[in-house]
Amino acid sequence: MAGSTVSGIGSNIDTQAIVKSLVDAERVPKQTQINTQSLKATTTLSSIGKIQAALDAFRGALTSMGTDSSFTGLTGSSSNEKVATMTAGNGASNGSFSLVVSQLASASKISTKTFAGGASSVVNSGTTPTTLTISQSGKNYDLSVPAGATLQQVRDSINSQFSTSGLSANVLTDSTGSRLVLTSTNMGVGSDITLSGNSGIDVGATVVEVPKNAKYTIDGSIALESKSNTISEAVSGVSIKLLSVSPKDATTGDFTPTTIAVSTNSPVIKSGVKGFIDTYNALVKAISAETKVTMGADGTPTAGALTGDASMRTLMSSIRNELNSMSGSGTLKSLAQFGVSTDSTTGLLTLDDKKWDKAVATNAADINSIFSGDNGLLKRLTNATEGYAKSSTGTLAERSKTLSDTLTDLAKQQASLDERMTLLTTSLSAKYTAMDSLVAKLRAQSDSIMTTLNALNNPKDS
Missing domain, CATH: 3.30.70 (Alpha-Beta Plaits)
Incomplete structure (x- = not known):
């Protein structure tokens, strides 16, 4: 063979190169298929994992927002924090009351x-x-x-x-x-x-x-008692922590009341809404990163691992439908009315401060009703993503399992291909070795015959 490396002892032909070429020709189509499918499955599995993590974080944030006072905008204050402190939670409403503590629980x-x-x-x-x-x-x-x-x-x-x-x-x-x-x-x-x-x-x-009950009065009502110094049932949505007995007036000897007040704090409400926007945008960015088409420096488009994926489109559609639905019991029933809008290009939420300030000035209480309750945005978004987020039976979990099974099967195919190619290499090597040995024998016989013939053609002088 012209240009080949001589390795055959008898034939002077590079039999190893021939065997390698034949094995490679047999391996390449299947190896290419395995490599392509493995790369796609691995990349897709990674993308699904990233979106699963982002969705879990989103749903976790929704749960946290639903259990704290993110959207009530209510803050509590105490005129004497040495006597008592308070926290306003869900169910609290604007107002103030007078608290007198005559005995702490012990x-x-x-x-x-x-x-x-x-x-x-x-x-x-x-x-x-x-x-x-x-x-x-x-x-x-x-x-x-x-x-x-x-x-x-x-x-x-x-x-x-x-x-x-x-x-x-x-x-x-x-x-x-x-x-x-x-x-x-x-x-x-x-x-x-x-x-x-x-x-x-x-x-x-x-x-x-001897253990004692806490004794106190609210707004001069009948004496109340509690087995704990933390009182959560006296005023709806308000938790009061008793710290000391109320001081007495030096002149009259009467207890000096502590004023506990609950009021609306617009900056707190805005902070809660911005927190929701940030959480929502984080999920949108995570999904966009895996589904968008990017342009390379040479202008060549590169599709994401989940570009065109139907389940991702359905997930985002479900979320946006709930986001745009009207809810709440107040005059304003949508986030758009409070200045929250969606960017048409990126899908991210933004807040118009001027529109927000104008709307919240007279309708602050409407924000809580939009987000909270069984029909509130937080609950509806949780329900809308439930089918995707379930740890074992959700859409993303099932896709991850399918992709993992695919990779396992491809690994088996790779092992089978490697074994088959090893056997083929062994078989071809044996055949070419046998051929080389045969050529060596034939060449030796040829040399012997030529030697005899040459001797006959060149007889020695007597």
Whole structure:
């Protein structure tokens, strides 16, 4: 073969090159198909994953917005934050009220007798474990006190075993010795702690503090009580945290009321709407990045992995339909009426500040009704994307599974192709080796015959 590398011992023909060429000719069509399909499946799977992550983030933000006061625009204030602070949530409305706190809620606290040996005093000098039973609100918590246990070890065991049940223990030490003090995080009348059992630790225990209810009045009404210093049921949508008893007037001796007020804060509402716009735009950008056609430096268009994808078009159509639908119970029922518009080129939302300021000046309350409730925008967008976002049965999850299965199948095809080409290489190599050996034998025979003939044609002189 002209131009080939000599490798055949007998034939002087590059048999390895011939074998490689034949194997490559057999491999290339199938290898090209596998490579093309693998690249497409991998790229598409990556794009689906990015959109799945963006959609999950979008839906998570919708949930957060639905549980906080992003769109109520209501803020709370207290005239004396040393007495009480407050937070306005869903269900709150504008208004103010007068609060007087005459007593804070407190927890039960009980102390053991004093152990002269301090925190290292042995409280179980026997050879077998004993039991300390701590009772509260009808529940018993049994603590095993092993032989040789010290007061400090009992304290540590209580905290490690019962802290999630609202119990805590400390060792207080003075010149007379140490004592174990148990306190409850549960407050209010009826949450008393008592000690019993056969450990002896309960003997001589004394009550340090009796649990009490918080006592207060709102707008001078009848006395109210709470087992906690956090009050959430007294005023709709308002959570009040009591911090101290109301101060008394030096002249009259009467409690000085604290004014708790709820008012609309337009900047807070605007911040909530801008937060929604940012969240929405992040999803649109993520989808656009995977579906748009980009132009290269040479003007050649390059399609995204999901360009023209029907499911992406359907997803965005569902979202936009809900965005453009009218909702709410107020005078203004759409975001467009508050200055929120969609860019015709990018699909991103923008806010016209002038139009916003004009609309919110008289219709601020309408924003909350547009977003909140079972028919609000947040709920409707969540429902519209549900079919795509389900972790195992959603459209995106199923497509990801299909693409993963495709890649697994292609990997099997690649392994099969590699095995087949290895066998073909072995087979062809054996055949060409045999051919080369045969040519070598024939050439040797030819050389022998030519030698004989040459001898006959050139006889020696007698």
